[in-house]
Amino acid sequence: MTSPLENYDLIISDIDGVVLREDVPIRDNLEALRELKRKGKRIIFITNNSGFSRLLLSRQLRYLGLDVNPDDIVTSGVAAVQYLKERTDVRRVFVVGEEGLMEELRMNGFQVVTQWEAEKETPDAVVLGLDRLATYDKLSTAMMCIHKGALFVVTNMDRLWPSNDGLRLGAGSLASAIMYALRREPDFVAGKPNGWILEVAKRVARIPEIKRAVVIGDQLETDIRMGNENGYDTVLVLTGISKREDIERLGIRPTYAVNTLKELL
Numbered sequence: 001m002t003s004p005l006e007n008y009d010l011i012i013s014d015i016d017g018v019v020l021r022e023d024v025p026i027r028d029n030l031e032a033l034r035e036l037k038r039k040g041k042r043i044i045f046i047t048n049n050s051g052f053s054r055l056l057l058s059r060q061l062r063y064l065g066l067d068v069n070p071d072d073i074v075t076s077g078v079a080a081v082q083y084l085k086e087r088t089d090v091r092r093v094f095v096v097g098e099e100g101l102m103e104e105l106r107m108n109g110f111q112v113v114t115q116w117e118a119e120k121e122t123p124d125a126v127v128l129g130l131d132r133l134a135t136y137d138k139l140s141t142a143m144m145c146i147h148k149g150a151l152f153v154v155t156n157m158d159r160l161w162p163s164n165d166g167l168r169l170g171a172g173s174l175a176s177a178i179m180y181a182l183r184r185e186p187d188f189v190a191g192k193p194n195g196w197i198l199e200v201a202k203r204v205a206r207i208p209e210i211k212r213a214v215v216i217g218d219q220l221e222t223d224i225r226m227g228n229e230n231g232y233d234t235v236l237v238l239t240g241i242s243k244r245e246d247i248e249r250l251g252i253r254p255t256y257a258v259n260t261l262k263e264l265l
Helices: 027-038 054-063 076-087 100-107 114-121 135-147 171-180 196-204 219-227 245-249
Strands: 009-014 044-049 071-077 092-094 111-113 126-129 151-154 160-163 168-170 215-217 233-237 257-258
Touching: 009 027, 027 044, 027 168, 044 151, 044 196, 054 071, 054 100, 071 076, 071 100, 071 151, 071 196, 076 126, 076 151, 076 196, 092 100, 092 135, 100 111, 114 135, 126 135, 135 171, 151 171, 215 219, 219 233, 219 245
Parallel strands: 009 044, 009 215, 044 071, 092 111, 092 126, 126 151, 215 233, 233 257
Antiparallel strands: 160 168
């Protein structure tokens, strides 16, 4: 019997809550993706976690048996950087985020300023992503810069992040503090469910015309909504944040909802 996932030209998978929970592998899902790779399926990863270094993550996935290149991974940080490059004249950036986001900005020619520098001279933009070391002072500096005219770019608006110890605050929860303080929305949100990150992925991963694609994720409001809104089939895997009862509650319906990806093999 043919696996439903074998019917697609391209498999687009999330990472947090699907492949990894923090740094701990989710074995059943990994085994399923390895099997699809063995059968020659093209798999790329689109993640809202801007903290990942694509180089280090690709090495980690290879260690776990998935042959993945850095260009097969697109983070919301990559999507935010591409937006800044293509749509703005921003040069100096203050970051609320982790090393993967700062790495992408520096590699693309942006000057990442320190908190002290941002307080002395307002940067062109504030880029906010998942930051597990965020402090009150750091968020306050970001808020003051935006209030003084800096562009407000958020990598993603995820409310929650699935850690190995349970749910933690996501980038959207950090951004919401600034949004509430200034009574304004971000100027741009780069990650899922925004289809912008899909467009970036097509270029970065050099994907030709897609005939049939499927999006795999653990969150209805981001992964599944993005796939549905862009005309792709979707798989909700119940190893992360969203639960089966959330489908009716939110009215976001995946093509498949499974406990693990092994159910589709």
